[in-house]
């Protein structure tokens with residue numbers, strides 16, 4: 062059906078006011094034979110009862126339903142008014158798309174228009190074009206043909222721009238995207254995030270999410286307006302600041318999942334009618350009756366009423382839900398903390414997206430009821446999110462559905478029913494929205510079993526925070542499990558056992574009690590030293606990035622800092638920190654440590670951590686490229702700034718300097734010379750100089766490296782990836798990058814042997830140190846110190862206190878002699 066032709070396009074028209082503009086459009090429709098002249102008055106009448114300004118300077122005048130008999134056939138006319146004409150509350154319209162629709166044939170046109178409006182430069186082009194065919198092709202209902210030139214072909218003169226490679230392991234999901242919008246909204250400039258041919262308004266959450274940006278995507282931040290430069294800088298800052306948080310979250314989730322896969326269950330039943338496996342999302346064992354959580358479903362009828370009243374009702378419902386979310390956010394913050402509360406600010410942000418409401422309003426304008434319109438728009442967005450290639454982003458569709466349903470409930474006056482429980486229960490659900498999770502009756506819910514979802518879903522995060530054992534991705538068989546059956550859930554290994562009874566239940570209860578007691582005991586004993594039963598003491602330290610983390614690590618039981626990763630000081634900004642800034646940071650570290658051991662590692666950039674402002678050449682294999690000490694030796698500006706700052710800080714408390722990624726003995730000689738020179742420049746004290754042992758060459762020749770350094774610290778993360786030739790971040794292989802591999806243990810053993818022979822102190826700061834079994838083997842091998850993330854300190858100390866050094870030495874010997882990591886674990 063032909064609804065628009067170039068005859069109905071009037072370019073560069075002049076109109077003194079809205080009425081004149083509508084009359085011009087009406088005239089085109091009359092001349093083309095689409096309407097009777099009387100319908101022009103109907104177009105004007107509509108303006109008295111509704112605002113037809115869609116946004117982005119596009120207006121869609123259309124007549125009253127009662128006057129449809131004046132339409133001869135469906136048609137559209139476009140009047141282009143480049144200077145604009147005041148439409149509503151001083152807001153101008155520049156593209157007047159007058160619609161005469163006999164039924165709903167024009168919905169496709171509206172969809173096209175609103176889609177174009179999401180790309181303001183597309184509208185800009187239609188307003189400026191001298192070619193009526195361009196307007197025809199942009200609006201014509203030709204679904205198969207790309208309606209428009211690719212947006213990238215359209216120049217958008219930004220006043221400032223910059224590009225950044227997204228490095229969030231889980232892509233751009235709702236939490237970081239919300240923080241982006243919060244920053245963007247502080248500026249008056251229009252800010253766009255461009256990804257390839259697509260872009261989104263940085264102030265609109267749903268737009269950002271629909272970019273489907275995943276790790277590695279290059280994003281361009283462009284801004285136009287008075288504060289464009291500052292806006293771009295601030296956007297870059299927040300984007301980068303979130304990198305380390307996002308990476309730490311993903312690393313924790315990955316480690317938990319890997320640990321769960323390897324863990325032998327604390328409890329297994331003799332009899333269970335069925336066992337269902339999923340992924341462990343929150344550890345621990347729980348016993349309860351199965352209770353199915355019925356998702357609230359709304360049966361929506363399309364009941365249009367008065368357009369204005371319907372629009373107002375929808376807007377009021379959205380505002381009400383936003384207020385309710387603010388309350389929920391504040392409650393969650395005080396109950397669980399800012400991180401968990403952020404889920405609800407993300408939800409509120411989803412509702413602040415003007416496009417959602419506008420799209421729903423368009424549906425209302427075209428004769429649909431408010432609930433139907435809202436549901437229609439939400440459903441389309443949810444489907445779009447679900448269709449994105451990245452499952453992590455697709456999972457965020459749950460958030461949008463959650464807020465969408467809240468609004469529907471409010472609009473329809475339906476309150477969420479609370480489940481009535483009276484006995485310990487394991488909640489079974491297809492998926493739980495964060496608000497469902499938080500509104501659970503915690504007196505009775507003891508565990509969560511979810512058939513869908515993933516370990517990084519908000520539900521999983523909340524369950525961990527609430528200390529509620531949970532499994533996810535258990536499959537649809539879970540939903541068929543009978544309500545009320547007695548079940549046990551093991552959130553550590555990711556299993557649900559159905560119909561457990563008798564002695565099995567008694568044993569499970571004993572294990573639960575023991576787990577609770579162990580958690581309490583660990584916490585109690587965290588400040589006790591890691592002294593083996595035969596009196597051998599190992600120093601326990603923490604890996605940190607800043608003074609705040611160092612203080613938290615000490616509170617968690619750490620006796621020192623075995624690795625301060627200084628690259629984090631460089632990662633979250635636009636320029637390198639200067640000497641004074643670094644000096645202040647290192648000095649603050651010495652103050653927090655108050656005389657405790659502190660090893661500060663020099664910049665380890667390269668590999669997985671890139672810093673755009675250093676303008677380093679892109680490398681095919683960055684893990685094998687100019688990384689760590691290799692970089693510092695070629696960038697002495699960076700090296701000297703850092704060394705001088707370190708030597709100045711060393712006047713305030715003990716510091717050891719450590720160099721990463723050393724491969725050759727000559728590098729140590731060169732680094733020592735630079736250290737001596739920097740020290741002399743600031744008149745600093747002598748400090749111990751050591752290296753990370755993370756390249757197999759150094760471990761193999763440790764006897765020749767040990768005499769050259771004051772200490773070694775073994776980086777098992779990199780030593781493992783380089784020994785096994787497995788990228789430590791590889792999505793499929795990373796689980797095999799197992800530091801308990803006997804090849805890695807053999808290299809560690811040779812390093813420790815060489816260190817002992819020359820009286821060189823040796824620690825371990827890679828992930829193996831924080832694994833209780835790894836820690837026992839390393840102690841058996843003879844290391845002096847173990848440095849790990851703060852949350853592992855208490856359990857590693859307890860593991861070392863539980864056994865004798867002699868037993869750990871035997872364990873270590875057998876581990877080195879084993880053939881596989883599985884065999885090592887079996888010991």
Ligand code: PEP
Pocket residue numbers: 624626665755775776777778779780826827828
């Ligand atoms: C290591 O490689 O084990 C290490 C501790 O350093 P990073 O993880 O920072 O590379």
Ligand code: MG
Pocket residue numbers: 721755776778779
């Ligand atoms: Mg390393």
